[in-house]
Amino acid sequence: MSQSDLNGRPASARTAWLPALSAGGTPVVEGKSGVQSPANLAARQRIGHIWHWLFQASTIVGIIALTALLYTVVVQSFGLVAMQDAVDPASLAVNGVPVEQLSQEKLAAILAEHVSAGVIRRLESEKPFAERSREEMYALVVERVVKPGVVASWSLGDSLLRRPVILAEMAQAYPGARLEWRSWLNVDFLRHPQSSTPELAGVRTALLGSLWTIMITILIAFPVGVGAAIYLEEYARDNVANRIIQTNINNLAGVPSIIYGMLGLALFVRVLEPLTSGALLGAAADPTTANGRTILSAALTLALLVLPLLIINAQEAMRAVPRSLRDASYGLGATHWQTIWHHVLPNALPGILTGTILAISRAIGETAPLVVVGAATFIAVDPSGPFSKFTTLPIQIYQWTSRPQDQFRNIAAAAIIVLLILLLALNASAILLRNRYSRRM
Amino acid sequence: MSDSNNNEGYYGSGLPSNAKYAIEARDLNVYYGDFLAVKNVDLRIERQRITAIIGPSGCGKSTMLRAFNRMNELVPTAHTMGEVLFLGQNIYAEDVDPVEVRRRVGMVFQKPNPFPKSIYENVAWGVRINGFRGHVDALVEQSLRRAALWDEVEDKLQQSGLSLSGGQQQRLCIARAIAVKPEIILMDEPASALDPIATLKIEDLMRQLAQDYTIIVVTHNMQQAARVSDYTAFFNMDEDRAGYLVEYGPTKGIFTNPKDKRTEDYITGRFG
Numbered sequence: 001m002s003q004s005d006l007n008g009r010p011a012s013a014r015t016a017w018l019p020a021l022s023a024g025g026t027p028v029v030e031g032k033s034g035v036q037s038p039a040n041l042a043a044r045q046r047i048g049h050i051w052h053w054l055f056q057a058s059t060i061v062g063i064i065a066l067t068a069l070l071y072t073v074v075v076q077s078f079g080l081v082a083m084q085d086a087v088d089p090a091s092l093a094v095n096g097v098p099v100e101q102l103s104q105e106k107l108a109a110i111l112a113e114h115v116s117a118g119v120i121r122r123l124e125s126e127k128p129f130a131e132r133s134r135e136e137m138y139a140l141v142v143e144r145v146v147k148p149g150v151v152a153s154w155s156l157g158d159s160l161l162r163r164p165v166i167l168a169e170m171a172q173a174y175p176g177a178r179l180e181w182r183s184w185l186n187v188d189f190l191r192h193p194q195s196s197t198p199e200l201a202g203v204r205t206a207l208l209g210s211l212w213t214i215m216i217t218i219l220i221a222f223p224v225g226v227g228a229a230i231y232l233e234e235y236a237r238d239n240v241a242n243r244i245i246q247t248n249i250n251n252l253a254g255v256p257s258i259i260y261g262m263l264g265l266a267l268f269v270r271v272l273e274p275l276t277s278g279a280l281l282g283a284a285a286d287p288t289t290a291n292g293r294t295i296l297s298a299a300l301t302l303a304l305l306v307l308p309l310l311i312i313n314a315q316e317a318m319r320a321v322p323r324s325l326r327d328a329s330y331g332l333g334a335t336h337w338q339t340i341w342h343h344v345l346p347n348a349l350p351g352i353l354t355g356t357i358l359a360i361s362r363a364i365g366e367t368a369p370l371v372v373v374g375a376a377t378f379i380a381v382d383p384s385g386p387f388s389k390f391t392t393l394p395i396q397i398y399q400w401t402s403r404p405q406d407q408f409r410n411i412a413a414a415a416i417i418v419l420l421i422l423l424l425a426l427n428a429s430a431i432l433l434r435n436r437y438s439r440r441m
Numbered sequence: 442m443s444d445s446n447n448n449e450g451y452y453g454s455g456l457p458s459n460a461k462y463a464i465e466a467r468d469l470n471v472y473y474g475d476f477l478a479v480k481n482v483d484l485r486i487e488r489q490r491i492t493a494i495i496g497p498s499g500c501g502k503s504t505m506l507r508a509f510n511r512m513n514e515l516v517p518t519a520h521t522m523g524e525v526l527f528l529g530q531n532i533y534a535e536d537v538d539p540v541e542v543r544r545r546v547g548m549v550f551q552k553p554n555p556f557p558k559s560i561y562e563n564v565a566w567g568v569r570i571n572g573f574r575g576h577v578d579a580l581v582e583q584s585l586r587r588a589a590l591w592d593e594v595e596d597k598l599q600q601s602g603l604s605l606s607g608g609q610q611q612r613l614c615i616a617r618a619i620a621v622k623p624e625i626i627l628m629d630e631p632a633s634a635l636d637p638i639a640t641l642k643i644e645d646l647m648r649q650l651a652q653d654y655t656i657i658v659v660t661h662n663m664q665q666a667a668r669v670s671d672y673t674a675f676f677n678m679d680e681d682r683a684g685y686l687v688e689y690g691p692t693k694g695i696f697t698n699p700k701d702k703r704t705e706d707y708i709t710g711r712f713g
Binding site: 324325326330331333338 | 510512515517540541543544545547548549550552554555556557566567570571614617618621
C-alpha cells in the first residue's frame with residue numbers, strides 16, 4: 001500500500017533524503033505524497049512562471065506585428081484587376097503586320113498620329129527617336145497610344161473569396177473591360193523604369209539607385225568605422241579628451257537621421273559640390289545641369305549616419321577578444337600591431353560583420369535624409385555611376401503611396417516586397433560571411 | 442657584452458659562456474598604480490637550471506615572473522622600479538624594445554592558450570613574424586619534437602590547435618615558445634590546469650628542456666617544486682600585501698634545511 005515514486009522508492013525513503021527543514025526554522029509544507037518542501041517554494045516557482053509567460057507574450061506581440069506587416073503588403077500586391085485599353089492594339093496594325101512587329105519608323109509615325117506635338121517634342125528632347133531602339137519605341141507606343149489602363153483593382157482576399165461579386169460589379173461599372181489576374185510584383189516590375197501610369201511603372205531606377213547608394217556607403221563607412229574603432233580600442237589612452245570623443249560617438253548613434261540629411265545638404269551638396277557633382281574629376285554627365293545632388297552625396301550622408309553604429313559594434317567585438325590570446329601573442333615577441341592584425345581583428349571579425357549588417361539595414365531604409373539631400377522625385381533614367389541623379393526604393397514607395405489612384409498603392413506594396421527581399425539578401429550574405437569566419441576559429 | 446657565439450642571422454641564441462647568471466633582478470619593485478605588488482627583490486637565476494618560485498596565494502609570484510619579460514607593462518597602471526639584467530643589459534632601460542625582450546625570454550601560461558589556428562600555424566606564426574627566413578617546416582618539426590608532441594600530431598598538423606587535449610595544448614604552447622629560440626623560458630603554473638598524468642609529462646619535459654634553456658617556473662604545488670627544480674625562491678607577503686623574497690637557494694637546502702623560520706612554516710604547511 002505504500003506509494004512509490006518514479007524510481008520505485010517507498011514514500012518513507014523519499015522523505016528520508018530531504019534534510020529536516022523544520023529543525024532549522026524554515027516553514028515547511030507537506031505535499032500529497034508526503035514530501036517536505038519549503039513553504040515558499042511554490043510561490044517562488046509561480047513567480048518564475050508568470051515572468052516566463054510575460055516574455056513569451058512579448059515575443060508573440062512581435063510575431064503579430066510582423067505578420068500584420070507581411071499581410072498588408074502581400075494582400076495589396078496580388079489580385080484581380082479590370083483592364084481596359086484606350087486604343088485597341090489590333091487597330092494599329094499596318095498592312096496586316098501587328099504592332100509588336102512594326103519597324104521603328106512606322107512606330108514613330110503611329111506616335112506622331114496619336115500623341116500631341118508638345119509631348120513628342122518633350123520625348124525627343126529626353127532622347128531622340130532615332131537613338132531609341134525598336135523595343136523602346138514599342139514601349140512608348142504601348143504607354144502613350146494603347147494605354148492599357150487598370151480601371152479597378154481588388155485585394156487578394158477579395159479576389160480569392162468574392163470572385164462572383166467582383167464579376168458582377170465589373171460588368172455593371174466597366175462593361176468594356178476584361179478581368180485579369182495580376183501579380184503587381186512581376187519581372188516587368190523590376191525591369192521597367194518609373195512611369196506616371198501605374199500599370200507600366202517599375203522599380204528599376206529606384207532599385208539601382210538603392211544598390212549604388214548602399215554599395216558606396218559601405219565602401220566608405222566600413223574602413224573608416226573599423227579604423228576608428230581600432231584606434232579608440234587599442235591605441236587611445238584613457239584621458240579626458242578620448243573619453244569625450246567616445247561619449248560623443250555613442251551619442252551620435254542616436255541623432256535623428258533628418259539632421260544628417262541637413263548636414264549632407266549643407267556640406268556635400270553645397271560646399272563640396274565640385275567633388276560630388278563630378279566636375280572636379282571631369283566625370284559629370286552634363287556640366288551645365290550637374291549639381292551636388294548625386295549618389296555620392298547620398299552615400300556620404302548615409303556613411304556618416306551609420307558610422308557611429310559601426311564604430312560601437314566594432315569596439316565591442318574587439319573588447320570581447322580574450323586577454324589570453326593577446327598575452328600569447330605578446331609572449332612570442334609580437335608587436336602591438338602584429339597582435340592586432342593577426343589575432344584581434346580576425347577574432348573580432350564576426351562581431352564587426354554583425355555591425356555591418358545593422359548598418360546596411362539602417363541605411364537601406366533611410367528616406368528623410370535622402371529627400372533633403374536631393375533624391376529626384378521623378379527620374380526615369382538609370383543611375384550610371386556615383387555622380388548620377390538618383391532615387392531610392394523607400395523614396396519611390398513614399399511617392400507612390402501619396403498618389404491619388406488606387407493602383408499606386410498596389411505597386412507601392414509590390415515595391416515594399418522588393419525592398420524586403422533586397423534587405424534579406426544583403427543581410428543573408430553578410431550573415432553567411434560572418435558564419436564562415438566564425439567557423440574558421 | 443655580445444652574444445655572437447652561435448648566431449643564426451636574426452636569432453641571437455645562447456648566452457655567452459662567461460655569463461654566470463641567466464637573468465638577475467636588482468632591487469626590483471613593481472607597482473600597479475599605487476599598490477606595491479613586489480618589494481625590493483634581489484634574485485639571481487642560475488643559467489640552464491630550473492628555478493622554482495613558491496609562496497602563498499597573492500604574494501606576487503606571477504608579477505615577479507612577468508617582470509622578467511616586461512609582460513607587466515601590458516597592464517596600463519603597472520610600473521617597475523629597479524633593474525632586471527639580462528646578458529648584462531638592463532631590460533628596463535630606455536632604449537630596450539620590450540618586443541625583443543619577450544622574444545628572448547619566452548612564456549608559457551597557466552591555462553593553455555593555443556591560437557585558434559592549425560597546429561602548424563601555431564608554431565610557425567611566432568617564427569614568421571620575427572622575420573625568420575629559413576625552412577619553417579624543419580623548425581616546426583624540431584620544436585614539436587623538442588616539446589615531445591611530434592609523434593602525436595605529425596599526421597594532423599593542419600587540424601586546429603584547439604582540437605588537442607589540455608596536456609597536448611600546453612605542450613603545443615611550449616613548442617611555440619621554443620620555436621622562436623629564447624634563452625629563458627618562464628612558466629606560470631604550467632601544469633595547474635592539467636590532470637596528473639599530463640602534469641608528469643610536463644615535468645619530464647621541463648627537465649629535458651633545462652639542458653638547453655633556463656627555466657623559471659612559478660608553482661603553488663610544493664611537491665612539484667621539490668621534484669623538478671634545482672633552485673627554489675620562497676616569496677611571502679607582508680601586511681600591505683606586498684610580495685618580498687624570503688629565501689633563495691638550492692632546492693634540497695630549502696626543503697630539508699630552510700634557514701628562515703617563515704620558509705619552514707610554509708613548507709611544513711603551517712600557513713599558505
